[in-house]
Amino acid sequence: MSLAPDPHFSPVEPTSSPARTLPPRLLRITNPSLATGGALVLFILVVAAMAPYIAPYGPNQVDYSAVLQGPSAHHWFGTDQLGRDQLSRILFGARTSMEVSVGALVVGAGLGVPVGLFAGYYRGFLDTWVIMRIIDAIQAFPFLILALVLAAMLGPGSRNAMIAIGIGLVPTFARTARAQMLQELGKDYIDAARVVGCTHARIIFRHILPNALTPIIVQATLAMASSIVAEASLEYLGLGVQPPTASWGSMLQSAQGYLQLAPWLVLFPGLALVFSVVSFNLLGDGVQRWLNRKIS
Amino acid sequence: MRYVIERFITTIPVLFFLSIMVFSFIHLIPGNPAEILLGQDATPQAIHALDAQMGLDKPLLMQYLTWLLNVLRGDLGTSLVDHEPVSQLILQRLPVTVELAFGTMIVAILIAFPLGVAAAVMRGRVADFVAMFAATVGISVPPFWLGILFLLLFTVKFHLVANSLYVPIWQDPLKNLECMLLPCVATGIREAAVLLRMLRSSLMDALGEDFVRTAWAKGLKGAAVTLRHALPNALVPVLTAGGLQIAGLLGGLVITEQVFSLPGFGQLLVQSVFSRDYTTVQGTALVAALIVIIVNLLIDLTYSRIDPRIRTDGRMEA
Numbered sequence: 379m380s381l382a383p384d385p386h387f388s389p390v391e392p393t394s395s396p397a398r399t400l401p402p403r404l405l406r407i408t409n410p411s412l413a414t415g416g417a418l419v420l421f422i423l424v425v426a427a428m429a430p431y432i433a434p435y436g437p438n439q440v441d442y443s444a445v446l447q448g449p450s451a452h453h454w455f456g457t458d459q460l461g462r463d464q465l466s467r468i469l470f471g472a473r474t475s476m477e478v479s480v481g482a483l484v485v486g487a488g489l490g491v492p493v494g495l496f497a498g499y500y501r502g503f504l505d506t507w508v509i510m511r512i513i514d515a516i517q518a519f520p521f522l523i524l525a526l527v528l529a530a531m532l533g534p535g536s537r538n539a540m541i542a543i544g545i546g547l548v549p550t551f552a553r554t555a556r557a558q559m560l561q562e563l564g565k566d567y568i569d570a571a572r573v574v575g576c577t578h579a580r581i582i583f584r585h586i587l588p589n590a591l592t593p594i595i596v597q598a599t600l601a602m603a604s605s606i607v608a609e610a611s612l613e614y615l616g617l618g619v620q621p622p623t624a625s626w627g628s629m630l631q632s633a634q635g636y637l638q639l640a641p642w643l644v645l646f647p648g649l650a651l652v653f654s655v656v657s658f659n660l661l662g663d664g665v666q667r668w669l670n671r672k673i674s
Numbered sequence: 675m676r677y678v679i680e681r682f683i684t685t686i687p688v689l690f691f692l693s694i695m696v697f698s699f700i701h702l703i704p705g706n707p708a709e710i711l712l713g714q715d716a717t718p719q720a721i722h723a724l725d726a727q728m729g730l731d732k733p734l735l736m737q738y739l740t741w742l743l744n745v746l747r748g749d750l751g752t753s754l755v756d757h758e759p760v761s762q763l764i765l766q767r768l769p770v771t772v773e774l775a776f777g778t779m780i781v782a783i784l785i786a787f788p789l790g791v792a793a794a795v796m797r798g799r800v801a802d803f804v805a806m807f808a809a810t811v812g813i814s815v816p817p818f819w820l821g822i823l824f825l826l827l828f829t830v831k832f833h834l835v836a837n838s839l840y841v842p843i844w845q846d847p848l849k850n851l852e853c854m855l856l857p858c859v860a861t862g863i864r865e866a867a868v869l870l871r872m873l874r875s876s877l878m879d880a881l882g883e884d885f886v887r888t889a890w891a892k893g894l895k896g897a898a899v900t901l902r903h904a905l906p907n908a909l910v911p912v913l914t915a916g917g918l919q920i921a922g923l924l925g926g927l928v929i930t931e932q933v934f935s936l937p938g939f940g941q942l943l944v945q946s947v948f949s950r951d952y953t954t955v956q957g958t959a960l961v962a963a964l965i966v967i968i969v970n971l972l973i974d975l976t977y978s979r980i981d982p983r984i985r986t987d988g989r990m991e992a
Contacts, residue, residue, distance in 0.1 A: 507687055515691035518963040518970075520925030523943065527959045530947040531702040607816045611929050614818060615944055634822055634933075637830045644826060648819040655814040663810075 409671075412664025418657035426472040433466035437624040446640045455646040458629075459636060464643065468650050470624040475654065478539050478619065479605035483598055485544025490551025491594060495582050497552070498559025510556075517549040525608050529617040539618035543608045547601050554597045558590030592669055599662035603655045610651050626651050677978050685971060692967070693745070696960045697738050700952050706730075707952055711754060728754075728953075750957035755949045760957035763942060768961075770938035773843060774861070774927055775920075777854055781862025782869050789866075790873030794908075795900055797878060805870065812867025817926050821860035821933040828856060840936050857934045861926055865919060872915050877908040910977070917973035921966045 425432070434454075441461035449456045455464035493513075497505040516524070528542035562568065563586075571581050612618035613627025621628055626647040633643035700707055708724035709716065725731045729740060744751065750760035793805035828834045835856055841849040880886065881904050889899045928940030935941070939958060946954035 511684070511687035512691045514688040515695055515963070518688065518692055518921070518966045519959065520921045520923075520928075520962055520966065522925030522928055523959060523962050526928065526943065526947060527699060527955055528702070530955060531699055533704065603814070610816060611818060614929065615932060616948070630819060630822060634825075637822075637826050641826050641830070644819075644822050648816075648823070651819060652811075652815050655816070656811065659810060659814050 409664050409668055411660045412668055415657055415659070415661030415664045418653070419661050422472060422654050422657055423476065425469060426476040429469040429473045433463075433469045435463035435466040437467050437470035438462065438622045439466070446636065446643075448640070449642055456640065456642045458632065458640070458643055464629075464646055467624040467629060468626070468646055471626045471629060471647065472650065472654070474536070474619050474623060474625040475606055475609055475651075478536050478543070478609045479602055481536070481540030482543035482547060482605045482609070483601060485541055486547025486601060487551045487594065487598060489544070490548040491555045491587075493548070494552035494555025494557075495559050495587065495590070498556035499563070499578065499582055499586075505556075509552075513549045513552050516545065519546070521546045521604065522608060522611055525612060526615065526617065529612055534617055534620050536619045536623075539609060539612055542612070543605050546608070547605065550597055550601060551594065554593050555590060558593055559586060562586045562589050596662060596665045596669060599658055599665055603658040603662065606651065606654055606658065678975060681971065681974055685967065688967065692960070692963055693742055694738070696956055696963070697741055699956055699959065701734075703952070707950075711950055711952075745960070750960065751953035753946070753951050753954045755946070755951040755954070760954050763954060764939065764957060764961055767937060767939045767942045769842070770840065770936055771924075771927055771931070771940060773850075773854065774857055774930065774936065774938060775923060777858030778861045778865055778923060778927070779916075781858050782865035785862065785866035786869035786873055790870045791877060791900065791905065793870070793874045794877035794881060795896075802874075805874070809867040809870045809874075812863050813871075815864065817861040817864050818929040818933050820863060821857060821930055824856045824860050825933070853934070853936070857930050857936060860933075861923070861930050864926070865923060868919060869912065869916055872912050873908065876911050877904060880904040880908040883907070914973055914977050917969060920969045924962055924965065 429437075439462060441457070444453065444457050444461040446459055447453055447457045447461075453463050453465065455468060457463055458467070493509060497509040519527075524546045525539075525542045528545060529539055532538040532541060559582075567585065568581060571585050576585070609618060610625070610627035610630070613625045614631045616628075616631065618627065619625045629647040630644060630651075633640070633647070636643055703710065706721065706725070708721045708728060708730060712720055712724060722731070729737050732740070741751075748761060750764070752758065753760055753763060756763065789805045789808070793802040796802050829836065835852055838849065838853055840853050843850040877900075881900070883904075885907075886899060886904050889903045894903075924940075927938065928943060930936070931938040931940040932944055939962070943955065943958040943962075945951075946958065
């Protein structure tokens with residue numbers, strides 16, 4: 379191989395380098411999970427909110443002349459054993475799913491975050507031997523078993539399902555909030571706030587909480603995915619929202635009795651479930667990646 | 675040794691709070707449990723008698739202490755429906771769930787290991803992308819839906835696997851395999867996805883370490899470097915995290931057992947929830963939580979044996 383200089387080689391990069399032809403930073407998708415997840419979650423939320431306007435039929439509109447029909451132009455996702463339109467029920471089911479999952483999130487974060495912040499701020503005996511050990515004890519219950527037992531004890535209904543699932547989420551939020559609190563406590567701005575005479579409550583909620591919020595939001599997105607599954611599981615088992623309210627879990631449960639006659643009945647509610655869980659997982663991963671990049 | 679003692683001591687308050695929680699489950703029921711159990715037509719005398727049988731007529735503290743002492747002696751109470759000891763009901767059902775859990779983990783390991791190693795070695799290439807996409811989907815598919823789909827495909831459509839009643843492994847291993855295969859795969863896929871993600875990132879970290887560079891520099895071949903040097907080091911965090919999956923797995927099995935009508939621990943829980951057999955609900959919830967606590971404790975202790983750094987300077991963090 380000759381070591382003579384290449385006559386075509388120029389040390390200066392040509393002006394039309396690929397880097398220059400790329401669109402501006404804002405238009406470039408640097409984080410596909412965040413973009414896709416965000417768009418899909420937005421889509422689900424819009425569908426859930428607009429269900430009464432976009433659903434072709436009422437969710438409980440019974441039509442005995444169209445029982446167990448396969449997908450067709452009239453009923454895109456087919457009909458169930460009562461002739462109810464599956465597409466409409468899935469759209470309304472999105473509503474139930476989002477309502478219960480967001481409610482569970484509010485319960486979980488509403489209890490977990492203050493408890494975690496408080497434990498991290500005061501530390502000491504109460505933190506190590508009481509609060510965190512209660513959190514350990516809650517966490518010792520398998521998530522679904524805790525939700526199942528609580529839902530059974532509290533009784534059926536969407537509000538009780540929210541509480542049952544929400545309590546299972548408390549440990550995750552409490553731990554995240556506590557870890558953030560410990561990280562923030564050593565920083566100078568806290569000392570500054572103390573010096574100017576801020577109360578403890580003001581330091582915790584006005585100064586530290588805003589700085590601790592981002593990881594909590596990541597947790598919330600990921601917790602949304604597990605609440606959706608937990609909600610569907612409870613309804614599959616017959617707890618949670620009661621019939622005739624449309625929900626994906628109860629649709630799957632009744633569909634299991636028609637596997638031979640109407641296999642599409644298990645397909646579409648399950649796909650809706652997977653679609654929403656994938657969307658929230660993607661969004662969670664995306665937010666986390668975005669955060670990591672911001673920190674580094 | 676200090677770590678071991680500390681770990682045991684911190685478990686005591688957890689068990690204490692756990693006992694309070696399980697005990698108070700029955701008091702979360704709106705209204706009187708005896709009244710709910712007996713129905714609206716029950717006479718006050720009958721309600722009173724059941725109250726006395728369940729010990730609900732005593733002061734709360736006495737109720738708790740009696741219950742706790744009984745639990746410590748291994749007595750979880752008597753089922754309100756079957757009138758059998760709850761501990762016996764649980765022991766009858768537990769083998770099915772344990773078998774299901776082991777089967778699930780075997781399926782998970784068989785899927786996750788080859789894919790995880792391939793993804794880490796071929797980082798950033800198509801194989802990695804495919805494995806990670808599969809993992810994202812695998813994590814998001816609820817095992818119970820997958821279970822129903824399996825029933826639809828393999829039992830209803832193609833008649834490959836009969837949907838037979840559960841047969842214990844010691845009676846007929848082949849029949850047992852037939853009824854356990856689908857549930858294990860349905861739950862195992864999700865666990866595999868979780869394991870795969872952990873294994874990939876842990877192995878990628880290990881492959882970037884100095885000792886791996888040394889192994890390369892010694893002239894070792896690719897497979898030897900990955901499997902003999904990097905993989906064992908990558909396994910420690912994966913095994914710990916994998917063990918911690920047990921809580922999620924136990925919860926998931928409850929619903930898998932329901933889908934496949936397996937007479938396990940989870941089915942007992944669901945059945946007693948619907949028959950309002952509160953003592954059995956209490957007992958099963960307690961046993962589930964205890965299993966999780968014991969498994970986590972064992973993993974922590976094993977972890978400290980494998981990785982001496984935890985024993986020497988691992989201060990307990992809450």
